[in-house]
Amino acid sequence: MITFVVVPRQSVSSVLKFISLLQGAMAKRVAVILAGCGVYDGTEVHEASAVLVHLSRAGAKVQMFAPNAEMMHVVNHCEGKPVADKRNVMQESARIARGEITDLEKLDVSNHDAIIIPGGFGAAKNLSDWATEGKAFSVKPLVEKVIKSFHQAGKPLGMCCISPVLAAKAIPGCELTVGHDKECEKWPYAGTAKTLVELGSKHVNKHVGEVHVDKKNKLVTTCAFMCNAPLHEVYDGVGVMVTEVLKLA
Helix, strand or coil: CCCCCCCCCHHHHHHHHHHHHHHHHHCCEEEEECCCCCCCCCHHHHHHHHHHHHHHHCCCEEEEEEECCCCCCEECCCCCCEEECCCEEHHHHHHHHHCCCHHHHHCCCHHHHEEECCHHHHHHHECHHHHHHHHHHCEEEHHHHHHHHHHHHCCEEEECCCCCCHHHHHHHCCEECCCCCCCCCCCCCCHHHHHHHHHEEECCCCCCCEEEEEECCCEEEECHHCCCCCCCHHHCCCCCHHHHHHHCC
């Protein structure tokens, strides 16, 4: 026997509103740090887009941040050569964020469950000086403060491509991956792994579709475009990174 219960329309509305609020409360809040717009002098656009799409699919609430500072230098992406232009990191990052960008100074770790930093040379130029200093590099003070704040709060961090170098400096002794450690056509930047080991980190070789999870430090890394791989494989690898970060949040 089936019993039908008639629920007043107002009650249905209230229930649906409660469910919506509950889902919103359960959504993970993720801060994404950008470093400009473009692989050679900012955030790698495909990596940033992959991060945002996978976060959106997972129902996460995203807020994007960038340093309000001058870019180290601007590159003509048609030629791959520096130009004399002067540009602002946050203003360039707004191109990816569709204008919804916040000064990194205003990032409050208590308002977020996790943080993700895509790669691109901006991580090595605008978030640090890795591009010019190599293993003698330093992370920009504000960026280092943010990374350490999330780490000390026990909140997960996701980094891909070259951005794991930031963790190598800010979280001494951490485990990470930038892909493979033997250079070849598929792995043109494999020398980076050796440098990270020299900095005291443990490097773990992983393929483009894989991640390494440092459970102790709640750090999830993947190689992305450190590997000469098809775009869809990079996209999928970034997706695994996002999934693992959200599991830890």
